[in-house]
Amino acid sequence: MSQNLTLRASVLSLLILSLFLITWHIATRGSTSVASMDPEYAKLMGLTATTGKSAMPGPLDVAAKIWEHLRNPFYDRGPNDKGLGIQLAYSIGRVMLGYLIAVAVAIPTGFVIGMSPLMSRALNPFIQLMKPISPLAWMPLALYTIKDSSISAIFVIFICSLWPMMINTAFGVASVRKEWLNVARTLEVPPFRRAFTVILPAAAPTILTGMRISIGIAWLVIVAAEMLVGGTGIGYFVWNEWNNLSITNVIISILVIGLVGMLLDQALARVARLVTYPD
């Protein structure tokens, strides 16, 4: 029955996809009539007006371009012409660096907050205040103090990944079942061993949920951050291609951003499955 459901769902998915592609293809085929105009004026109007073809590329144009990118993803012809693979690698590198620093800070801090009601009360106002700040609002401050645009982008990733992980870790640690802690207490398990053998495994699913939320936010933010700082990265690539009026490349970037975001999320979901325990 469930296999049948999977099959039917896949068929439906494919159907929706082909419907979308066909609509897209028809919509961009260029059926509008060409207005007759003065040749000088036509030059100013561009291809859209003179050939009747929309500047919006069709699915076939995009597919051809994707093939081109796939064949040579890592070329480097100067600062404004790098392969898609290189741009992606820059973005992923920045996200990973900022994210890992955030993990290293957020999980121990979250542990302390979760274990100590005093720290929880004391730090709560700061967390509540910092959490809703758009990470990009930190950018000017980061640029001014760090004086390096690439590191500033990493800082922005760090700051936006921090809060969900910290809050989830604190929550997970604080809500470890009392009976499990009592087991550790009656066995005279010393605090450090207790943290690693009882609290961490008990809170791991909640912590992983926080890590998943954070990587999602980090990937959203890197695109915007790179549009601001420029130079390299997929965000910069999107903005650069918009300035080049290459809508095809913009569409491809959007697809690739979605794809990478999905892969990052799925990777963490897989880790989460490893640490989840049935109750």
Next chain:
Amino acid sequence: MTDFISIESIARRYPKAGGGETTIFEDLWFSMNKGEFSCIIGHSGCGKTSVLNMLAGLELPDDGVAVVDGRAIEGPSLDRAVIFQSHALLPWRTVLGNVSYAVSSRWREWSSDKVREQAMRFIELVGLKGSESKKPSELSGGMKQRVGIARALSIEPKILLMDEPFSALDALTRGTLQDEVRRICLDTGQTAFMITHDVDEAIYLADRIVLMTNGPNAMVAEIVENPLPRDRRRIDLHKHPDYYALRNHLIDFLVSRSRSFKDEIPEGYQKRHPPVVRPTAKPTAPGDDNRQVA
């Protein structure tokens, strides 16, 4: 007489919502001997669990002291193992993992082979051989509680503390586990203390039964000595001449005297030395309501 476990004038108080304090119990005294199986019976809210938690060292009394083997309890200890009502197994560990965790906490210097050997010995003792690599979620309620028992016994504690360990189980499983706990305790001379609501469980398992009146301001009304022979068996328990005297005495206490005891405290009652009673089929003195003060 030096008692193995001695509870001396302990109290538990909670702050009331509108200020002031609720006293669950205070000036509570009783004692237990080595190798003895004691049950404590009383209605919810009389503070039975607090008494057990104080013996475990998970709670400290607001007044008084609990003494084990000549030393005041200041915190949890590996000498006192607890079997929790909700089994409290760590769900991310296997059966063997849960028991080994206790064993390796008890003997930190042991090699992993030795830990495993000790853990397996107790898993076998509770009849779970073959299930040692299962996770708790794959076990039935009775099997989970067996793991809890194996975990508690594997650290070879001086005292076994049980907080209604069988109350969440069905009657058949409960009976089997009672048999096993009784067998293990008798074989090893284990000192045990158990909270129960179940009169028959107390009659079958306990050498002495502590009766607690209703809270707040609960008291130890009396300590009942079990008149049934030590080699009693579940199947012919009810044929023993003293069985009904004991059972009626306990039920009578739970139904009415647990409530009314406070208002009609018998003459000569001392909190420090609660009367010890041994209900038997023949009343020893007329009008003494089957009770005989030892």
